[in-house]
Amino acid sequence: MKKLIIASTSTVHGGTYLDYLLPTLENHFKDCREILFIPYARPGGISHEDYTANVRLAFAKINKTVRGLHEFENPIETIQKSQGIFTGGGNTFLLVTQLYQNNIMEILAQTVENGTPYLGSSAGSNITGLTMQTTNDMPIIYPPSFSTLGLIPFNLNPHYLDPDTNSKHMGETRETRIKEFHAFNTTPVLGLREGSWLEVTGDKITLKGSLTARLFRQNETPTELEPESDLSWIK
Amino acid sequence: MKKLIIASTSTVHGGTYLDYLLPTLENHFKDCREILFIPYARPGGISHEDYTANVRLAFAKINKTVRGLHEFENPIETIQKSQGIFTGGGNTFLLVTQLYQNNIMEILAQTVENGTPYLGSSAGSNITGLTMQTTNDMPIIYPPSFSTLGLIPFNLNPHYLDPDTNSKHMGETRETRIKEFHAFNTTPVLGLREGSWLEVTGDKITLKGSLTARLFRQNETPTELEPESDLSWIK
Numbered sequence: 001m002k003k004l005i006i007a008s009t010s011t012v013h014g015g016t017y018l019d020y021l022l023p024t025l026e027n028h029f030k031d032c033r034e035i036l037f038i039p040y041a042r043p044g045g046i047s048h049e050d051y052t053a054n055v056r057l058a059f060a061k062i063n064k065t066v067r068g069l070h071e072f073e074n075p076i077e078t079i080q081k082s083q084g085i086f087t088g089g090g091n092t093f094l095l096v097t098q099l100y101q102n103n104i105m106e107i108l109a110q111t112v113e114n115g116t117p118y119l120g121s122s123a124g125s126n127i128t129g130l131t132m133q134t135t136n137d138m139p140i141i142y143p144p145s146f147s148t149l150g151l152i153p154f155n156l157n158p159h160y161l162d163p164d165t166n167s168k169h170m171g172e173t174r175e176t177r178i179k180e181f182h183a184f185n186t187t188p189v190l191g192l193r194e195g196s197w198l199e200v201t202g203d204k205i206t207l208k209g210s211l212t213a214r215l216f217r218q219n220e221t222p223t224e225l226e227p228e229s230d231l232s233w234i235k
Numbered sequence: 236m237k238k239l240i241i242a243s244t245s246t247v248h249g250g251t252y253l254d255y256l257l258p259t260l261e262n263h264f265k266d267c268r269e270i271l272f273i274p275y276a277r278p279g280g281i282s283h284e285d286y287t288a289n290v291r292l293a294f295a296k297i298n299k300t301v302r303g304l305h306e307f308e309n310p311i312e313t314i315q316k317s318q319g320i321f322t323g324g325g326n327t328f329l330l331v332t333q334l335y336q337n338n339i340m341e342i343l344a345q346t347v348e349n350g351t352p353y354l355g356s357s358a359g360s361n362i363t364g365l366t367m368q369t370t371n372d373m374p375i376i377y378p379p380s381f382s383t384l385g386l387i388p389f390n391l392n393p394h395y396l397d398p399d400t401n402s403k404h405m406g407e408t409r410e411t412r413i414k415e416f417h418a419f420n421t422t423p424v425l426g427l428r429e430g431s432w433l434e435v436t437g438d439k440i441t442l443k444g445s446l447t448a449r450l451f452r453q454n455e456t457p458t459e460l461e462p463e464s465d466l467s468w469i470k
Contacts, residue, residue, distance in 0.1 A: 013405060140416045141368075169248075170247065176278075
């Protein structure tokens, strides 16, 4: 049975890396001694090694060891044999490019479908949707496709940000960008605010954390969804 | 001789469409009766017709007529025969996709190289750089390539936004995103604030407007460039 934690962000304001999620992760990964970390999105170009070292520190607090996917010769086999998987944030274009270049986009989807517990944050959450087309990231590299894991039947906008009503900046707001996506695409988009996450258990999707999430659908007024609500109907 | 006005935004806070640029445009397009408008980026999915109508209203103030590229059977010939060209803002992924689909990316570059005066705003400015990889837009459509017109020897980040030091949002700042670009690319990036524009005359590039622009180069500390300074050395 599919088991995912899909987090808007790894770090909330004033907190440390993953700290707000650790109690949840302790339960989510309760049958895993070791977590396989996919460091491909590497924020700011941090090395795979350094990124994995940071993640190792966080998971040590719940007594899990961490190995980075880059440490292994055969990424396909490594994913298939893993006990639990975490894909960290960074740049979604880079992450998706690397998943395709290593031929693991499909195998990662299959492995998680088959029940290996998965954690995503930010870019690592973005890829659980149907496409990466509602990322906030800069296109720093050209991926072979925008299609992603499709582990949930809609798209995500992590780090969802409400419009700043005091701003004099004329660039598009996040909501405007998502509406632009819906001028050309029908896929629903869930704006997941920082500190929120989705808990996926089989076909059941639940909004967790203390904040509402904003649901955008083509040709409809966006709506706010309450914490603990069942989102399994969104498709 | 190449003649371009490359604007960060079409509209400054409190202003109307293109109004702050009209005196500049009156001179820039002084030998044109009619402007060819490329509406492909169509912000928020506005129709080509409606977008062109808005542009027509603005240019009527300086006695120019406007026709939209979508009104013509043969876009290649239309671009080659045009007196002056304006590419409006909106979504850069959409704009670039449409330029490639209509086989006019190269012909547009050649035509402007040969001296047809060009105006770009926002997405229409982004494409004057080497690639669209420092756009702020959402990847709502998958373009055949990220390469763009290369009319200037660097990349732009229009609507450049300084970090909000009061923000509790943990998403990347604009500067962080551009640094991420430089983890993988050597092309210099000019952050052009709203109200600023570049004036290109042959090989000479001058920063116009009242604000400084922020220059990002790989492995270097960003620097602020003064209005009226010559940017021709950036490559």
